[in-house]
Amino acid sequence: MRKNGNYICTVGVLSGNQKPHRDYPQGKKARIMKEMISYAENRQVLVYFFYTLDVNWRQQVIKGLRCKGNKWVSELYSFPDIVYNRIPSRTLENRKEAQYLLRKFSEHEGLYLFNSRYLDKWEVYQTLSSHPLGAELVPETCLFSFSNLEELLNRYSEVYLKPINSSRGKGIIKIKSSGNSYLYVHAEYPKANWNRINSFKALCEAINALGIGKNDYLAQKAINLARFQGRIYDLRAQVQKNGEGKWIMTGVGVRVAGRNRIVTHIPNGGFLAAYDEVMAASFGESKEFREQLDRQLKRIGRLLPEILERGLSINLDILSIDIGVDADGRMWVIEANSKPASFDENDIRYRHLKYLIDYCIYIAQKKK
Template identity: 30%
Template sequence: MPSKKLKIQIMSPNLLENDYLVLGEQLVRQWKIPVHHQMQIVFGSFRQSVRVVPLAKYDGMRISQELADKMGLMPRSSLRLTYRSHSTTLQLGPLVGVLISKDYPDSAERPFGPITLFCKELVNACQRQGVYVYFFTPNHIGSNSSRLSAWVYGDGWKKAQVPAADVFYNRLTSRKLENKPSVQHFLKEVKSRYGSHFFNEKFLDKTEVFDALQRDASLSRYLPESHLFRNFLTLKTMCAKHPVVFLKPIRGSLGKGIIRISKLDGGSYQTLTAQVGGTRRQVYPSLAKLFSSLAGKMKTTRYQIQQGLTLIETDRRPVDFRALVQKNQTGKWNVTSIVARTAGSQHFVSNLARGGSLSTVKEAVARSALPAGIKSKVPVRLRKAALDIAEGVDHHIPAHFGELGIDLALDTSGRIWLIEVNSKPSKNDNTPIGGGKIRPSVKQVVEYASYLSGF
């Protein structure tokens, strides 16, 4: 059944009873909606019996203040409506809930800290599409999964009681929060009781990704040799095979704690460790001494050991690429953007948090020493690699993802390699555009949520 975007008018209690709603006469006739008969209005997990009153020359929807409060609707909202004749149900939506790590209730202008601009951009995108969005943290989850306290936007940020959403978008940036029993219980409840969709439902770790993708022969060409770092034998074997190896915390982010190991002349070994202020260099007379220096770290941090790659450089700084891959309005993976990231002068990792800088793929490749014939093909080949890997993650890892940040490298021979896959790509890397413009990455989130909800 098609859906129609309508402006919702909220009427004062003495003008419209709680169990009545008003629709335009033309729409009522077109959809063959029975009038003055009991039917269900559905909004996320919320259901109530109502009767429809038709109104001539009217193109919106009028509901009582009491009904609006139960739905958590703000005045002047625009939503899509569909009528399901087989169950005599009017469904409003889509209703989207965004799960975030933290809110700042005392800050009216920035209730979500550094991601407030992103959240407002998402609100703007939803309003244009007739989607209703709210934002909540693990602290807002109570014992009743059908209703929760959340932030909505209407003439400023406000708190409201809202139903469980049709679609939930997980933007938690902490594994500790994601693994809280209350969060995991809520996730299971809304999926099983209300058929809610929950995408980007979990963090990925490096070992999980590489182990899963290694099972797919078609993806092996993108994968550097990579293992869970268990013992001295693993280190010795990898250092014998590769002139450079990397140790990466399997649950790390922003390049934090990555260790680059290389062999020096005379049999000694050098480590470079990524730190906040720059790179820490240490030299060890033997691999055994190097390993013993790592033993303490291995008690608290699990590492992935990975083959080192000779990346292309610009101005003698290594370059890699971040692809944002998202599902679109038909549920298919699509490359939204790819940017080149050049490492800062004091770092060997390219993360912006470590002083890296962004440029276009074309600019970075043009300034590299790659042969001209390879340079022209790089953008298309990076897009293909990003899509192949996203589909591989979808196929081999049992979780629902709607967007992935895929970090790719290009070596000096022009071969593309996977560095890592991030299921919570940062919303601070690309500054939100001013003037009410909406980035394609935000629009895509809304379109995918609409697709999942069936609107």
Template identity: 30%
Template sequence: MTKMKVMIHVYSTGFIEDGQTLFLSESFMRNRKIPEGRLITLRYGSFIRQVQAFPVRSSGELRIHQQLARDLGLHHGTQLRLKYHPGTLTLRIGPLIGVLVSRIDPDDADKRFGAMTAYCKELTDACRSQGAFVYFFTPGDIEHGKDRIEGWSYNGSWNKAYFPLADVIHNRLTSRKLENKPSVQYFVKEVKSHYDASVFNEKYLSKNEVFQALTRESGLLKYLPESYAFKNYRILKTMCEKYRSVFLKPARGSLGKGIIRIMKQADGSYICHFTNVNGTKREQFASLSQVFCAISGKMKTMRYQIQQGLQLIEIDGRPVDFRVLVQKNRHGRWSVTSIVGRIAGSQQFVSNLARGGSLCTVSEALSKSNLNSHQRGSVYPRLKASALEIAAGIEAQIPYHFGELGIDLAVEPDGSVWLLEVNSKPSKNDNAPLSSQRIRPSVKRVIQYSLHLSGFRGEES
């Protein structure tokens, strides 16, 4: 099987004007032994059609009529990869990537995808440079039993069109409610089973799910704070007797919302800090039973995880943690794309940007913090190694397909590394490397992994 990159040339006039004829470089057809004028199979995502190929002198082009381009949803000038399999007389172009997003506003040209718009444009630019095509669609665009879908692509402006079902689908839904819709679940199952598509980052991960799964990996226990599903007063009492501070975290929370820190005082009372829309609220309780009464109402509407409190390293009294973005690379293996330090905002005990936190480089975080000076040289490689081990553990123990994970790690002053949480839908802002590159490495890696999944990986001939 051989491959190359080609530029799509769409023509509208000529002697032959139909959707069953295409023109390829004469040398390419000769070298790959593509039979001239005979029927071969053209594949592009779920699109399959019998076509005839004829040679032309120009190289690096695939000429198709506008009728065929319309069926494929392709623009003039699109650069794609091409593979020919002589045994089956099959010509594949691609890869075709579909990104499932939560919302599209057809009336807002500048913010077509809301906060995701800049990322969608960046992903489009990355595809253009690497020889791939991407379109974006929502759960509302899904039509069962159809081998194509209506979505949006960018060609100087955002345009709506029909596209074949993609070779690779990247789930960027930011709502558990949308992700759990029966129509979405059925669609994911259908494209995998009927069209052999790959779907990655299939689902949100809950904190309880992650910690329960990773406890089955003995080599990861050293990274796991003691943690349980919070069910009753007995668990609260046991944890508060064992640790000076404990955290209650919503099992399905994000952006630091709803986290409660409970700290035992020398006089036996307890200080609780609650994150809310206005920042952090502080309350004092005379006893643990009073604490439980104050928080038990929350348990009726939300599941919580209770976790051992950690003494994070600090900069000027502000806790610091680390977001490690791990992604599958062009070889299908986990690799670290970026690590950033996150400093909690003033009067905050969580580091999320949405809570007033700020980013810094790892070296800045380690050098300015109260980390033991003897540990500074070894912490960075241990952050990388632990993130890769945790990603492998997630893959081994949770039966869903993930291509990228945001892994939040804590470091204590003695250099100990702990897992805080794993996010299967890492924010495209919160984990951004501190650079001004037009296309971030994290975006390029999404395309590289999609090339691997679709079978288009490798150097062009």
């Protein structure tokens, strides 16, 4: 069995549920895992990946996976100092064995667990909107019901319906009201075709036909988003704790929607763009206005994680934040995700690794 040896600390990355005949990681996932293992090794931090069924509580050992050279190797390791929960889906995380494991880790005195669970959109909205500073960051949102939907449409004319427990633009519907008629479109339609409905009753019937449940969806005021090359976009920022345990902005990228699309996610036809380029194209070259945009971004990165961490009483040491920028340059928090996907931008990905390992070393030294 491998011991900690001369390492500063050991980090176990919980990666999901074990398959009966598990293949070793491949493609982008393997690259990300190799990057983390290699970078940590150079900082004298041992990182290994493991699955829910790899933990032996009686012997206090874990069957961990590491890459040595170009070969993936499984070995037994003693319990790590830190567990980073990277279970890749809500479905897997909600399984009985995963919930049992996360509970046991959280109760283990010698072990620090962070990003212990997924967040849902409703709890994020409730936590932010109940805070005097957080309330300014979020568009009006409520649990979906037909009466709530009608009220929002009367006030704002454009509304999104969003699944509470979903991400990457899945299941989102946009509705517009115009007099006594309504238009709606589903984010996942192959083509961005709007459907016209001539009464609110008919709209309710159409929504029922889509299988939207009252307990599963939110209704949210639609923001009049700024545009780049005639397309809507949003910002994807990542914040995380550094080597002093303080929140810091890792980086920000822009996700531009496909033509006529209502969401910006890459699988729905979106593409990446640079923050500086998009802000200049949307709002001009004014130094004062750009500074005002940057101040908003930094303020969100400072306030949001602290409000959520305290309000939800959980360790949220890495977060991604989807931010909408309206046509007037005001920034709005659309979503916060405790299991952020890897950035494609190399500089952001490198800073992520640096801050992650800095923070793990900080936690390990704090425990001693």
